Amino acid sequence: MSSSTDRTAAATRRAGSTKERILVISRDLFARQGFTGTTIADIARELGTTTAALYYHFPSKADILRGLLDGPMADYQRILDSLGVREPPAAELLGVFIDLAVNSRELAAVIDRDPAVLAIIDEVLPMSSQQLTERVIAALAGPGADRAATIRAHAAFAVIKGASMAAMSLGGLDADGNLDPADRAEVLDAALRALYRRG
Amino acid sequence: MSSSTDRTAAATRRAGSTKERILVISRDLFARQGFTGTTIADIARELGTTTAALYYHFPSKADILRGLLDGPMADYQRILDSLGVREPPAAELLGVFIDLAVNSRELAAVIDRDPAVLAIIDEVLPMSSQQLTERVIAALAGPGADRAATIRAHAAFAVIKGASMAAMSLGGLDADGNLDPADRAEVLDAALRALYRRG
DNA sequence: GTCTATACCCGGATAGAC
């Protein structure tokens, strides 16, 4: 939520610049119909212009997606980098990922739903998105994790994604777009229980 | 399976009928590239024929998908129906879903990844696929479940899908395509811990 | 910055011969 807010005052008119409006509209449509399932005609219609006008602001459909992704991607990258410096406790790391999932909720669904999106991401990323996930799993599973611990790490990660999405669609967001603290705690606890065996 | 199977041993070569080969090839390609990301030409190439030949066996691309889905769909439906008769303990229900996830592993990814697939499914189904999921969540959460219990049910369901996929990609399948019993137990335990609060 | 018009391609599907 830090990187995505550094807009210049000039670029921020009352309703936002056209470029920003396009991003907002696209984010919404991508979330509902997927990236491939959304046409630039859809976006243009919502924007109230023609498709040609869109291309004045963005050189391609893929660039619109990139514009949407680079905020969350930077956040993700920052988390990954911090893992190299110190190993945070699992509870903290899981909490960070809940917040990331909530902040990029419209994109979260799109990302691991559309193979075309994965291709675009991998095009930009230093490492493949699969490697990215593996890095997180490794951090959750801890050093020298055996097969069972790795599976549990995947389980915990799945809880983060699945249960926070569920909480949000159950109406767990306040006016500012933050997850209800009780819901957040519930998700976090479930993830931690999945991660650690009893006893 | 009486009259249709004794039809000319010639039609049933060692590798199976052309129709079956198309299904196998398609399942594979859909899993790797997604449904929308796979073209009829892709399938035809793999099959060693032209696209026109494909249309002798299937009237449309969507029908190929339907051919792949109706097996797992029937399984799913059977589970749903059994819920009406008796409420199985959560551990049993979760176990059933692990096996379903494993048996339809190539399709599992396709199903909740491609919006186009959801549309095709909803076209055939008596209830929407969203309602289907809700039905399972309700069964897992138990009668009179509050908000927190519902979130935990989603968490457990997410573990089933995420962790069994992970176990499989870690090489947890034997020659017969069954999940390693130890892995299965690990996934099931994690799901149960996610579902039930400690104490 | 936005328009009209259109090029261009690709994917699904069909016609009809063999």
Added chain:
DNA sequence: GTCTATCCGGGTATAGAC
């Protein structure tokens, strides 16, 4: 059952006027 040839629609993108 499979082929060649082709249609058709829709989707991205561009040209050029205003």
